Structure formats: structure tokens, C-alpha cells
Amino acid sequence: MFAEFDPAIGPVITYQIPETIFTKQRFDTFSAAVITKPELFNRLLKANLNDYKVMGYPVGLDHQKYQRNSYIFNLCFVVENKTHIDSVYEPLVQKCAQYLVQLEQECEFLHNETSKKEQLPKLLLQIFNGLNNDGQCTIRVTPQTTLHLKLSPSFHGKDPASIAPYLVPIFTRLPPPVSPADLPKLDVLSQKICPCIDGFRTVQEMATSVQIDSDLVGRCVRNLQFYGLVTLVPLFLYSNTYVSTDALHNFFQDADAMRDCLEFVKVPARGREEQKGTPTPTAKFSDVFRLYASLRPGLTLKEWCERTNPRSLNVDERKLIQFGLVRGFLRKLAIYPIYNGKESLMKRIDIDCDGSRSLEELSVTYSTSPKDLLKRLVASDRFVFLTK
Amino acid sequence: MVSKPSDSLSPLGVVFVSKGANAEQLLFMYPFDTNEPHRYETTTYSTPYSVYSVPKGYLEPPTLIASHNRLHQDQEGEGDHVHGFGISESMMAHLFTVNKEIANQPFEIKIDAIRYAGFPLLLSKRLNEAQPSSSATDGNLPRPDLFNIVFVLKASVSRSIVASYQALSKRLALAIDHEESRCRYMSRQTQIMLQAHDEIRALPEGHSESAYRLILTKSELARQLKHVYNDIREYGFISLHINDWVEVSFCLQQKALQRVGIPSTSLEKLESALQYLRPYHGILVLEDVPLSIDASPTIVQLLRYCTPSKSLQDICSDADLPLSQVFLVVRHLITWCKAVVIYPLCETNLYAVAPDAALSKQLIEQFSETTPNHQLSTVLAEFSPPVTLLDFTNPMLHEMEEQVVRRRIVVWALRHHLLVQLHTYLYILPPLSTSARLCDAPASERNMRIENRLKESKLDAAVVESLSDICHMKRDAVTPEALYEDLQFFLRLTKYFDGEHHIEDIMYSENCNRSSLLRILDAFEAVLVTSIRQDSFSCAIRSRKRLDMPNSS
Numbered sequence: 001m002f003a004e005f006d007p008a009i010g011p012v013i014t015y016q017i018p019e020t021i022f023t024k025q026r027f028d029t030f031s032a033a034v035i036t037k038p039e040l041f042n043r044l045l046k047a048n049l050n051d052y053k054v055m056g057y058p059v060g061l062d063h064q065k066y067q068r069n070s071y072i073f074n075l076c077f078v079v080e081n082k083t084h085i086d087s088v089y090e091p092l093v094q095k096c097a098q099y100l101v102q103l104e105q106e107c108e109f110l111h112n113e114t115s116k117k118e119q120l121p122k123l124l125l126q127i128f129n130g131l132n133n134d135g136q137c138t139i140r141v142t143p144q145t146t147l148h149l150k151l152s153p154s155f156h157g158k159d160p161a162s163i164a165p166y167l168v169p170i171f172t173r174l175p176p177p178v179s180p181a182d183l184p185k186l187d188v189l190s191q192k193i194c195p196c197i198d199g200f201r202t203v204q205e206m207a208t209s210v211q212i213d214s215d216l217v218g219r220c221v222r223n224l225q226f227y228g229l230v231t232l233v234p235l236f237l238y239s240n241t242y243v244s245t246d247a248l249h250n251f252f253q254d255a256d257a258m259r260d261c262l263e264f265v266k267v268p269a270r271g272r273e274e275q276k277g278t279p280t281p282t283a284k285f286s287d288v289f290r291l292y293a294s295l296r297p298g299l300t301l302k303e304w305c306e307r308t309n310p311r312s313l314n315v316d317e318r319k320l321i322q323f324g325l326v327r328g329f330l331r332k333l334a335i336y337p338i339y340n341g342k343e344s345l346m347k348r349i350d351i352d353c354d355g356s357r358s359l360e361e362l363s364v365t366y367s368t369s370p371k372d373l374l375k376r377l378v379a380s381d382r383f384v385f386l387t388k
Numbered sequence: 389m390v391s392k393p394s395d396s397l398s399p400l401g402v403v404f405v406s407k408g409a410n411a412e413q414l415l416f417m418y419p420f421d422t423n424e425p426h427r428y429e430t431t432t433y434s435t436p437y438s439v440y441s442v443p444k445g446y447l448e449p450p451t452l453i454a455s456h457n458r459l460h461q462d463q464e465g466e467g468d469h470v471h472g473f474g475i476s477e478s479m480m481a482h483l484f485t486v487n488k489e490i491a492n493q494p495f496e497i498k499i500d501a502i503r504y505a506g507f508p509l510l511l512s513k514r515l516n517e518a519q520p521s522s523s524a525t526d527g528n529l530p531r532p533d534l535f536n537i538v539f540v541l542k543a544s545v546s547r548s549i550v551a552s553y554q555a556l557s558k559r560l561a562l563a564i565d566h567e568e569s570r571c572r573y574m575s576r577q578t579q580i581m582l583q584a585h586d587e588i589r590a591l592p593e594g595h596s597e598s599a600y601r602l603i604l605t606k607s608e609l610a611r612q613l614k615h616v617y618n619d620i621r622e623y624g625f626i627s628l629h630i631n632d633w634v635e636v637s638f639c640l641q642q643k644a645l646q647r648v649g650i651p652s653t654s655l656e657k658l659e660s661a662l663q664y665l666r667p668y669h670g671i672l673v674l675e676d677v678p679l680s681i682d683a684s685p686t687i688v689q690l691l692r693y694c695t696p697s698k699s700l701q702d703i704c705s706d707a708d709l710p711l712s713q714v715f716l717v718v719r720h721l722i723t724w725c726k727a728v729v730i731y732p733l734c735e736t737n738l739y740a741v742a743p744d745a746a747l748s749k750q751l752i753e754q755f756s757e758t759t760p761n762h763q764l765s766t767v768l769a770e771f772s773p774p775v776t777l778l779d780f781t782n783p784m785l786h787e788m789e790e791q792v793v794r795r796r797i798v799v800w801a802l803r804h805h806l807l808v809q810l811h812t813y814l815y816i817l818p819p820l821s822t823s824a825r826l827c828d829a830p831a832s833e834r835n836m837r838i839e840n841r842l843k844e845s846k847l848d849a850a851v852v853e854s855l856s857d858i859c860h861m862k863r864d865a866v867t868p869e870a871l872y873e874d875l876q877f878f879l880r881l882t883k884y885f886d887g888e889h890h891i892e893d894i895m896y897s898e899n900c901n902r903s904s905l906l907r908i909l910d911a912f913e914a915v916l917v918t919s920i921r922q923d924s925f926s927c928a929i930r931s932r933k934r935l936d937m938p939n940s941s
Contacts, residue, residue, distance in 0.1 A: 029487040033497055039479050040499065048496035246921040249887045252815065286817040286850075293815070293919040297740065298773030312822050331743070333772075338747075338765040355747040355765060384765050387772035388741040 011035035014116075017124040021052065021078060030054065034074050041072075044090060053079050053086055057097040061104060065111065073110060075100060075124075088151050096127070099147050107142060123147075163203055163218040166360045167232040169225070170199035170326060189220045197221075199322050202235050204364075233325040234332045234360065238302040239371055241387065242295045242321055247329035251292075257327060258285050265319045267311060283314045291315060292324060297333060297387065334358040336386040337377050353383055397549060397643045398621040400502070401473055401540040402613050406578060407485035408532035414481040415535075415581040416610045417473070418617050420600035473540045474502040484508070484536045491534055494554040498543055505550045506538035507557035511574060512565055530582060531575045537561060537613070548654040549642055556626075556638045560616070563634040564609070573631045577609040625725070635682070644725035655723065661928035662719055667701040667711060668896040669925065670694070670732035671718055672803055674725070690717050696799045697733040729925055730802055731809055731892060733777060736902065738810045738920065739798065740774035744930075745806045759797060764806075767797055774810055774920075808922050811890035814909070815917040816882055818850035823914075827857050834860050835868055838875060845879050851915050858912060878912050881905075885916065890923060 011031040013022060027034075033047040036058045046055040056076035062069065075096050079086045103109035110116050123141060127149060130137025136150035163169075183191050189212070196206040203221055207214035224230045234240070251257050262282050291310055299307075301317070310317045324330030337353040352362060363370040377383045404416040473480065486495060486508045495506045511533060537560050539553040567573035581603050588599040603610045612628055619626040624643025629635050641655050671694055686709060693707040700718065704711050721727040731737060747764065755764040770780060781794040801807040831839070838859045842852050855875070862871055884894045895905055909916060921927075 025489075029489045032483055037479060037482070039476055043500050044498075046498040048494075048498075049490070050493055244919060244921065246927045248919055248921070249813070252887050284818075284821050287821050289815070289817060290820055290917050293917045296773075296920070308820075309822070313820065338769070340763065340766060384769035385772065386741055386745075386765065386768055388743050388745055 015121050015124055017121060017128050034058065034076060035072055036074075044094060046086075046090075048081060051081055053081055053083075055079075055086065055089060055093050057093050059097050059101055061101070071111070073100070092131070092149050092151070095149065096147075099141075099145065103141060103145055106144060109141075163222045163225070163232065164361070164364070165204040165207070165214050165218060166202055166235060166364050168199060168202050168235050169197050169206075169221045169230040170233055170322065171197060172229060172231050172326070189216065190224070193217055193220050194224075197230060199233070200236055200318070231326055233322065234334075236318055236321060237370070238305070239300050241297060241300050241333040242324070242330050243297050243333055244292055244295055244324070245329055245331055247327070248292060251327060251329045252289065258288075261288060261323050261327075264323050265315045267314055267316045281314045287313045288315060288320070291320060292330070295330065333387045334360070335374065336388065337362070337374075337383045338386060340382060340384045349377075350382070353377075355386060396542050396544060397624075397640065397646065399539040399541055399553065399617060402617045403473065403480055403484065403504075403538045403540060404535070404609075404613060405481050405484045405538065406532035406535040408530055408534075408578075412481045412485040413582070413585075414477045415578060415585075416600060416603050416607070416613060417477070417480075418600070418604075418610070418614045420598055474499055480504075480538070484538050485534060486536070488534070494551070494558070495536065495538070496550055496554065501543045503541045503543045503545065503550065504538050505541060505553040505557065506536045507554050507561050508534055508536040509558075509561040509565055510534050511568055530578055531572075532578055535561070535564070535574065546654070548656060549640070552640050552642070552655070556616075556620075556640070559636050559638055560630070563630040563636045566634055567631045570633070571631070573609075577607050580607045581610065639724045641723070641725055657929050658723055661729075661925050662722065664923070664925040664928055665700075665715065665718065665729060666893070666896065667704075668699045668731070668892060669729050670696065670699050670703075671721065671727040672696055672730050672799065673721070673727045674803060684717075686713055687717050687720070690714060696730065696802075699732045702732075728803070728805075731811070731923065733795065733799065735776065735778035735781075737777045738774050738812075739771055739777065739780070739802075739807045740810050741768055741771050742805050742808045747806075751804060751806075755800070758800060759793060761793075762797065768801070768806060771807060808926060810920040811892060811923045813887050813890050813919045813921065814885045814894075815887045815919065816847070816851060816885035816915055817917050818848060819854055819914045825857060827860055829860055835863065835871070837868070837872060841872070841875060841879070845882070847882065854915050855912065858914060862911070874908060874911060878908050881908065887919065888924075893923075 011027070011034065012024075013027050016022065030047050030049065033045055034054065034056055036045065038060055041058050041060045044055065044057055046053060054076050055078075056074040058072065058074040061071045063071070075093070077086075077089045077093050079089065100110065104111060108115070109119070119141065123139060126139050127137055127147070130139070131149060131151060137147070138149075139147040141147060183194065186194065192210045192212065193206060196210060201209070203218050204214050207217040210217070221230060221232075225232065251261075262285060265288060266282060291308060291313070294308060295304060301321070305317055310320060321330060325332070336355050336358055338355040339350040339353040349362070349366070352365065357365075359370045359374055363373045366373060377385075402418050403414065405412065405414050407413070475483070483497060484495070484504065484506060488510060491508045491510045493507075495504075495508050497504050511531070537557045539557065541550065541553065564574050568575065584602040584606060585599045588597055588602060591597060600610075604614065608631065612630060615628055616626050619628075620640060620643065624640040624646070625638070627635070627637040641658060673691065673694065689707045689709065690703060693703050698706070700714050701711070703709070704714050707714075718727070718729075722729065745768070747768075752764050755762075777795070777798060780798065781791040783791060786794065798807065802809075834856060839856060842856055842859075845852065847855070855878075859871055859875060866874075881894065881898070884897070889897070891902070891905065891909075894900075895902060898905070922930075
């Protein structure tokens with residue numbers, strides 16, 4: 001929808017693409033939020049009506065060539081009120097407005113009646129179709145200006161959190177969404193990093209192996225996570241304790257997830273020649289479920305392995321845990337040391353252990369392994385440990 | 389009292405606007421003396437690729453009109469400076485007084501990082517004519533056509549919170565409208581506010597008086613709005629009488645629960661969780677409930693009888709109330725965030741530290757006040773790994789007094805959502821494929837009656853095989869009749885072994901005691917898988933279903 005201030009009749013909707021949604025009367029009820037007073041120019045404005053949401057970015061231009069020395073327009077996106085995902089359009093609204101300003105400044109795209117009448121509706125329709133069909137569009141308007149618009153579905157109005165170096169990135173799909181053939185298309189950093197993502201190495205370890213700053217690797221992983229290609233799991237350790245969450249029951253009821261799981265947890269065939277031909281045996285669902293359910297608080301994975309011997313059931317315990325973590329029906333119990341000493345706080349670590357930092361986080365701060373840190377903290381006898 | 393600024397659920401402010409013959413007017417807003425400069429979080433999405441090239445043509449390009457020339461506006465003084473609310477007062481008055489066509493329905497608008505939610509209401513026409521009306525002054529009262537109480541929120545709040553604030557605005561608006569028809573309340577208050585604005589405007593230049601401060605001393609409605617703002621921020625709950633006549637109460641569930649340390653949830657989730665409420669549940673009253681004078685006597689009675697170790701069923705029989713009524717009251721208490729649902733305290737209950745437990749300083753202090761001899765962190769550490777109430781209050785280790793204290797600690801921790809109860813859920817599945825067969829006796833040696841009974845059951849072949857083995861193994865320990873009885877009972881229970889029912893639920897449904905149930909479960913352990921987790925009620929409240937995802941609108 002394209003609205004502007006007509007010197008003769010006030011705020012009007014000039015174009016509605018692809019079809020008329022708002023009548024003149026209807027528009028008048030909310031025109032104050034579309035063609036605004038100068039105070040709200042260049043600000044993202046959204047009005048929630050009972051059936052639609054109208055979001056726009058009002059722009060005012062000053063020049064003596066305009067009839068009242070200024071020209072106000074607003075290119076609004078209209079979505080249904082029910083939708084939750086309208087925030088993905090917000091950056092686009094702003095970008096479109098800026099494109100139009102640029103076009104107007106360069107070649108009087110909006111001032112010139114012929115170019116407006118001929119090109120603008122076409123342009124709006126192209127944007128509408130492009131975004132609705134492909135989620136993106138590239139439109140060449142003039143030889144100088146090309147519109148590039150792309151929706152990013154995971155954008156919720158804020159930036160994703162930064163990545164802690166002790167987390168492990170893992171691809172969300174199998175086979176990995178980034179296949180070797182795709183690699184050359186990626187940026188240089190991702191080209192190096194993607195092959196390292198195996199679901200076992202932490203961001204820190206990957207950074208060491210490709211010899212790139214871990215902060216940069218973290219940012220690249222964050223970018224991949226933003227587009228839903230990877231997810232992050234805690235580092236796999238046999239000293240960790242994993243427990244099932246209430247989502248385990250959903251897994252029990254989900255036949256597809258079970259099939260994926262059985263396929264995923266297979267023990268990889270060892271390099272022996274005679275085994276190459278024979279398919280690796282698949283575990284039984286009842287066994288896998290029993291294994292998941294037997295993960296208990298107070299039982300480290302090492303103890304659990306000794307008790308259940310998953311390999312004998314053709315189950316790779318590392319993959320079993322990975323699958324559960326990614327699907328969200330397992331979680332790692334985190335240990336939170338809390339300073340409990342009688343004397344007043346002496347060292348930095350005493351203050352840091354206030355129950356808000358997990359062992360992993362602390363071990364990064366003090367650049368040691370979680371295991372060693374835990375040993376030392378236990379030995380000092382001044383801490384209690386919460387697992388949750 | 390002002391709560392933490394990081395609090396995203398609380399309103400940033402409340403604005404009262406009206407529109408009448410005398411044009412749109414911002415009558416009152418609170419807080420009005422935000423001295424701290426508000427940071428404008430203007431959402432600008434910039435990309436390094438957007439480079440503006442200004443062509444060096446003969447034509448000077450049109451220049452963008454800057455949006456907020458705030459400095460300029462601030463110098464103007466005269467009540468038209470941009471407040472902590474993102475936009476100027478005149479702009480608010482202009483935007484919030486909507487056209488008649490979209491009045492009487494929820495109102496929401498978002499500008500950059502701030503969201504405005506309200507409910508514009510057209511004053512209803514019915515004036516109480518019967519009243520011997522109007523002294524001369526009454527006739528001159530300015531009667532606005534429309535007014536709107538708008539809450540200023542952060543843009544990141546979820547949709548359900550926006551809806552809550554809209555509902556609150558509507559409640560207040562309807563109460564005011566009623567009072568207007570009864571005794572011209574709105575008109576009088578409007579007059580007071582307008583007069584105050586005029587008075588301040590008449591003061592000489594350079595004064596520092598705020599019209600809103602003056603209004604606050606003079607107008608009852610303004611004071612009520614201040615209360616609304618403060619109470620929502622502080623408690624997430626309001627209860628007040630507009631014009632000392634109409635009671636308006638409101639509960640912002642998300643906020644009210646957060647206050648007692650329980651992770652925020654929403655009304656929708658509470659409602660969806662209520663379907664899992666069973667008579668064997670109990671309730672834990674969160675604090676002394678100040679009851680309104682109009683409160684139903686049932687609530688009073690229920691509150692008198694409820695203790696953490698009683699189930700709703702027990703309360704029914706003690707308070708002599710029908711179960712359906714108890715359910716209604718419990719539902720009421722829960723939606724008003726006065727109570728949480730627990731499984732009644734019992735020695736076999738298994739408790740663990742809540743995964744999202746947050747140890748705030750405030751909680752730690754509160755704990756040491758109530759229980760001087762214990763340290764919260766040490767106590768909670770005893771629950772990792774999870775322990776039962778019996779183990780925690782171990783009578784072998786602790787004196788009677790200490791046991792009572794320890795029980796109280798558990799109740800306290802449950803109330804503040806530091807502990808959660810884990811229930812045992814059961815699944816029926818064949819034994820591990822590596823485990824050896826229990827026995828390999830030929831079919832001819834086995835008890836025919838049991839074999840036939842097993843054949844009738846619709847269980848998985850592997851499960852039937854193991855059951856048959858188990859029964860055969862036990863043939864010497866128990867009489868065939870007793871064995872058959874046990875199997876019969878077990879087969880009856882199989883309908884609960886789908887992971888939907890926990891042991892306590894089965895006990896309630898089958899009306900059997902724990903020991904006989906555990907004996908059967910033990911006997912047929914080989915075909916059962918147990919999984920411990922929180923019960924469906926707690927899960928539904930905490931579910932990460934997309935009900936409450938960040939609102940983008």
C-alpha cells in the first residue's frame with residue numbers, strides 16, 4: 001500500500017497492491033498513523049487494527065519544487081492481524097522507504113507523475129509477489145538502483161545472543177544442509193568453518209584447528225544458527241550427567257522422530273574391510289527408549305555406560321546423547337558451584353560462585369577444564385554444588 | 389516504589405487522553421517527572437551495503453525532514469517536550485484519540501521500540517436524567533466524547549501481555565463510563581484536569597511547576613491512575629474503587645507470578661494447564677490473600693481448610709464443599725495468581741532443584757529470615773541429585789523439631805519454585821534385547837490358564853513372552869491363584885503404561901494404595917520402563933509452546 005499527502009485532499013492511499021483493502025473512509029480512521037506529523041518521520045510505525053496490521057515508515061521530503069514545499073509519503077506493508085511473524089517485514093519497510101527516497105532524490109521517481117503512475121504500481125506488485133512467493137526479490141528500477149529485499153524468517157526484532165566458546169555447534173539436518181558442493185558459494189570464513197562442524201568440537205577447539213580467532217568463529221556460528229542451519233549443544237563429556245526432560249514423552253509418540261533416531265544412533269562401521277559391505281545393524285526402538293529413560297540425575301554418563309553397555313545394543317552413546325539434545329528431550333545437568341565458606345569472600349572465584357554461573361562458564365573464565373575446576377573446588381571444601 | 393528498570397513486563401507509563409468539543413487533549417500522564425533521559429532505542433536496521441550516493445546533478449536533491457528535533461522541542465518548554473514515552477504529548481493526544489469508527493475496540497500502535505496499548509471508549513449517551521440534576525455549574529462541565537487510557541510498554545512484550553493491558557484499560561474505561569452516567573464523574577475530573585492545565589499555563593515564563601503534579605493533588609482519577617501504574621509495577625495486581633463506587637480489580641498473571649519468583653507464564657497457559665487439574669492435586673497459597681469484602685464465602689472456607697499436605701478431595705470433605713465448587717475456587721485462585729498447584733506433601737514425593745530456579749539475593753535474604761539456622765544454597769544442594777521428602781526429613785538423622793523445619797523449607801521452596809516434584813511415569817516395552825531370556829521352559833510345562841489369559845491380551849509378542857517367563861519363574865513362590873490374580877491386576881493396569889500416567893495418578897484412578905501397586909510393578913519390572921519428570925500440570929504451565937513468543941507486531 002502506498003500512501004501520500006495530496007496537497008488538495010490530504011492523506012490518501014494512492015495504490016493498494018494487489019487489491020483494495022482499505023476504503024477511503026476506513027483509511028481516514030487510521031491515517032494519523034500513516035501520514036503523520038513531522039515528529040514521527042523516519043520512525044517505524046505500526047498500527048494494529050482488529051483485522052490487519054499496517055506498518056510503515058513515514059518520510060517527508062523538503063524542496064521548493066513540491067507544492068507545499070514538502071512531500072510526505074509512506075510505503076506500508078499490510079499483514080493479517082493473526083500473524084506472529086510480521087516482525088520479519090520491519091527491516092524491509094524501512095529499507096523500501098530508503099530506496100524510494102533514493103529514487104526520488106536521484107530521478108524524481110515519485111515527483112514525476114508519469115514515472116509514478118507507470119512504474120510504482122508495477123514495482124509494488126513485484127515486491128509483493130517476490131516476497132510472498134520466494135521470500136526475496138531483486139528488482140532493477142533504474143540503471144543505478146536495484147532493490148534487494150530478503151525476508152529472514154528467524155528475525156524477531158532482536159539480534160541473536162552471542163555464542164559461548166564452550167558450546168558445540170551441530171547441523172540441524174542430516175545430511176548437513178551445507179554440502180561440500182555448496183561450500184564455494186559461502187563466504188570465506190564459513191568455507192573454513194563448516195567442514196569442522198562435527199557435533200563434538202567446541203567453538204574454541206574449532207578456532208584452534210583452523211587458526212582463526214574464536215570470537216570470529218563464534219560470530220560465524222551465530223550467523224549459521226540465525227539461519228537455522230546449526231544448533232548448539234553442550235560439550236559431550238563422559239563425566240557429564242544427562243537427564244531426559246518431559247519432551248521424552250513426545251518423542252515416544254512421534255514415529256518419525258523414532259525412525260530418524262534409530263538411523264542416527266547406529267554404530268559407525270569400523271574401517272575393517274570385511275564389514276564395509278554389510279549394513280550396520282540398527283538398534284531396536286525399545287532398547288533405545290530404555291536407554292534414554294535410564295539416564296538419571298546422579299549418574300554420570302561413564303557410570304551409565306558401564307551399567308547399560310549401549311554398544312552391545314548397536315547404539316553409539318555419543319550420537320544417542322547428541323540426538324536427544326538436539327531434539328530437546330535430553331538436557332545436560334549443569335553444575336552451579338556456590339560459595340559456602342564461613343570466612344568473608346577472599347578470592348575472585350568465591351565471588352564468582354554465587355550460583356548464577358555454571359561450571360562450564362567458570363572454567364572458561366579461569367581457562368581450565370570443567371573437570372579440573374570441579375576437582376579443585378571440591379577439594380577446597382568451601383563450596384556446595386547445585387545441579388539443575 | 390519503582391521496580392527494576394530491566395523489568396520488561398511493567399508499563400513505562402500510563403497516559404490519559406480525551407477528545408471532546410474542545411479538541412483532543414492529553415489530560416494526565418504518569419510518571420511525569422522522569423528526570424533520567426530516556427534512551428531512544430530507535431530501531432534502525434543498517435547494512436554496510438546501503439551506500440547513499442547523492443548525484444552531482446544540477447538539481448539540489450530534496451532533503452529529508454528530520455524526525456525528532458528534540459532539542460528544539462525541549463527549549464520550547466511549554467509542556468510539549470518529548471517525554472520518556474517516545475513521542476511528544478501533543479502527538480500522544482493526537483494519536484490516541486482515535487476516530488469514532490475504531491473506538492470501543494482494543495487499540496495498539498507501535499512506534500520504534502515503544503508500544504502503546506489502550507482501549508478508546510466513546511462515552512455512552514445515557515445520562516441519568518432522573519437525578520435532580522445540575523446546579524448551574526454542572527451544565528457547563530466539559531463532556532468529552534471519547535477517552536483512552538493508554539499504557540506505554542516496551543515493544544518486545546508478548547502479544548498476550550498487550551492483550552492484558554488492553555483488557556485492563558477497558559475495565560477502567562467501563563468503570564469510568566458507568567460513573568459518568570451515574571454522577572458525571574468523568575466530566576468533573578476532566579474539568580479539574582483542564583483547569584489545572586490552564587492554571588499552569590497562566591503562570592509566568594520560566595516556572596518549573598508541572599501541571600500533572602497539580603492534577604495529582606486535585607483529581608481523584610489521576611491518583612487512581614497513579615495507583616494502577618504503581619501497583620502493576622510492584623505487584624502485577626490492582627484492586628481499587630473508581631470514585632469510591634465501582635470496584636476494578638485486575639491481575640497481570642505474568643507479572644504477579646514473577647514477583648513471587650515463579651517464572652512468568654501467561655493466562656492462556658494457566659487455562660490450558662487447568663485441564664490437568666485432578667482431585668488428588670493440592671494447592672499452595674502463595675501469600676496471605678487479602679480478600680475483597682465481596683469475596684465469596686466459599687473462598688474463605690476453602691482457604692481455612694487448605695494446607696500443603698491436603699488434596700483437593702480432602703479439602704472437599706473437610707470444608708464440606710462439593711468438588712465442582714472447590715475446582716472453581718481453585719481455578720479462580722490460580723488465575724488470580726494467589727495459589728499454585730502441587731501434589732500434596734507426602735513422604736514418597738521426589739523433589740529436585742527446578743531447572744529454572746533463580747537464586748536472587750532477595751530470596752536468599754527472605755529465606756534466612758524465615759529459617760535462621762539454614763543456608764539456602766546448602767539446603768538446595770541436598771536436592772542434587774533429587775531426594776524424597778522422607779530422605780530429606782530423615783527421622784533417623786534429625787530431631788522432631790528439625791523435621792518440622794525441613795518440611796517447612798520444602799513448602800517454602802515449592803512456593804518460590806526452587807524445587808519441583810518429579811513423578812514416575814511408566815511405559816510398557818519389551819526388555820533389553822541383550823538381556824538373557826528369563827527361562828526357557830517349554831510351553832507344555834507352563835500354567836495353561838495364565839498362557840491363555842496372556843494370549844487374550846493385545847500386548848506385543850515380546851512382552852507376552854517375557855510376562856509368561858516371569859509367571860513361570862514365580863510358580864514356586866506363590867500359589868497359582870495368587871499369581872493369576874497378580875497378572876490379572878497387572879493386565880488391568882497396562883492401560884496406564886503409555887507414559888501419560890504417573891504412579892500417584894494410577895493410585896487415584898485404581899483406588900489402590902502405594903504398596904500394593906509397587907508390589908505389582910516390581911514383580912513385572914522386566915517389561916516396564918520408568919521415566920521421571922514433572923507432571924502434566926506443571927509441564928503445561930511451563931511449556932515452551934509458541935503461545936508466548938515475542939510479539940513482533
